[in-house]
Amino acid sequence: MPLHTSHAKTSLKIFNHPDRFIQGWYWAIRSSDLKIGAVKPLSLMGKDLAVYRGEDGVVIAIDAYCPHMGAHLAEGRVEGNSIRCFFHNWKFDQNGACTEMPCVDHLIPVKSSTYPTAEKYGMVWIWTGDLANQSVPFVPELEDLECEIAFGDRFTKKCHPNVMMINAIDANHFNTVHNFPIEIEFAKRSLNQNAIAFNNTTRGGDDSLLVKLVRRFYKNEATYNMSYWFGSTGTVTLGPDFQHFYLMFALRMLEGGQTEGQTILITRKRQGIWGWVLSQIILWLTWLVGNYFAKGDTKIFQTIKFDLKTPTKADRSIVDFISHVETQTSIAWETWEVIEPESSPQQHSQHPDRIPELVRETI
Ligand code: FES
Ligand SMILES: [Fe+2]
Numbered sequence: 001m002p003l004h005t006s007h008a009k010t011s012l013k014i015f016n017h018p019d020r021f022i023q024g025w026y027w028a029i030r031s032s033d034l035k036i037g038a039v040k041p042l043s044l045m046g047k048d049l050a051v052y053r054g055e056d057g058v059v060i061a062i063d064a065y066c067p068h069m070g071a072h073l074a075e076g077r078v079e080g081n082s083i084r085c086f087f088h089n090w091k092f093d094q095n096g097a098c099t100e101m102p103c104v105d106h107l108i109p110v111k112s113s114t115y116p117t118a119e120k121y122g123m124v125w126i127w128t129g130d131l132a133n134q135s136v137p138f139v140p141e142l143e144d145l146e147c148e149i150a151f152g153d154r155f156t157k158k159c160h161p162n163v164m165m166i167n168a169i170d171a172n173h174f175n176t177v178h179n180f181p182i183e184i185e186f187a188k189r190s191l192n193q194n195a196i197a198f199n200n201t202t203r204g205g206d207d208s209l210l211v212k213l214v215r216r217f218y219k220n221e222a223t224y225n226m227s228y229w230f231g232s233t234g235t236v237t238l239g240p241d242f243q244h245f246y247l248m249f250a251l252r253m254l255e256g257g258q259t260e261g262q263t264i265l266i267t268r269k270r271q272g273i274w275g276w277v278l279s280q281i282i283l284w285l286t287w288l289v290g291n292y293f294a295k296g297d298t299k300i301f302q303t304i305k306f307d308l309k310t311p312t313k314a315d316r317s318i319v320d321f322i323s324h325v326e327t328q329t330s331i332a333w334e335t336w337e338v339i340e341p342e343s344s345p346q347q348h349s350q351h352p353d354r355i356p357e358l359v360r361e362t363i
Pocket of ligand 2 (some may be wrong): 173177178295297
């Protein structure tokens with residue numbers, strides 16, 4: 001049973017919940033760490049998997065424990081596009097069907113579960129369900145472009161991925177923690193059923209020396225956009241029109257509602273050797289930008305017990321994000337079974353509905 005450590009008691013059904021999460025795509029393992037013919041154990045949202053790459057290059061994610069006697073399939077070996085259990089050598093194909101049972105006269109019909117996989121931004125992604133009906137998280141401006149990537153930090157935090165995600169739209173903290181000279185305000189828009197984006201709409205900072213200096217060279221607005229996928233993966237787009245920087249924070253939940261994450265730095269692919277060099281420089285600058293933001297509030301995520309008891313006008317985007325998360329399909333930790341929304345709304349009406357009310361009262 002997961003530990004309920006850093007979670008305040010609320011009646012939110014999904015947001016910051018330590019035992020359930022949004023059905024969707026989650027990062028699994030770096031593509032380069034899974035060569036053809038290799039198999040690795042992976043624990044993803046409480047479910048143990050064996051992840052392997054067949055000879056056709058396709059990554060297969062299969063339930064870890066062999067349906068014969070429970071041996072971990074990552075102890076076995078890849079054969080073609082199938083995996084063979086180490087223990088009694090049963091063989092399972094890419095759909096999880098058992099195709100060979102040595103020492104058994106007649107094949108018993110046995111099937112293990114497999115899950116959809118995809119590869120994007122140097123990462124293997126796994127869909128936490130049977131049928132993937134949404135796209136893998138992407139940077140909206142780079143949707144159809146080939147990209148160069150570099151990996152930033154891999155980290156763990158003692159708070160829920162949903163809570164960590166809201167940092168990027170916590171308007172007020174940009175001033176108090178990151179010393180922004182500009183007041184930030186966001187406009188939200190829905191990207192698709194599982195993704196929501198927030199765009200900075202404000203200008204200002206006329207009192208700031210730095211802003212005055214930059215304005216001499218650059219008069220247009222600067223972009224700051226945060227897009228959220230499945231409440232756990234966020235892509236940041238920021239910078240002046242002539243150079244946007246792109247970062248992805250891919251998070252997944254650990255037991256007890258804690259976070260494991262990977263930062264991915266992204267830029268579009270450029271032609272030729274000089275194009276490649278330019279991309280590497282931009283990725284390095286992106287890393288510097290990412291570090292600047294990540295460093296400021298690291299300690300908060302080790303001790304926070306998130307509970308938005310007193311929302312203010314500046315917290316509106318956070319409330320919008322929480323409301324978005326609450327509309328998603330949630331599934332249970334470990335079993336990945338869909339949790340049906342409760343039929344009686346009165347039981348759970350207090351918190352999610354109450355937050356927008358509170359915001360209205362405080363504006
Ligand atoms: S436990 Fe896998 S074949 Fe027996
Ligand atoms: Fe921050």
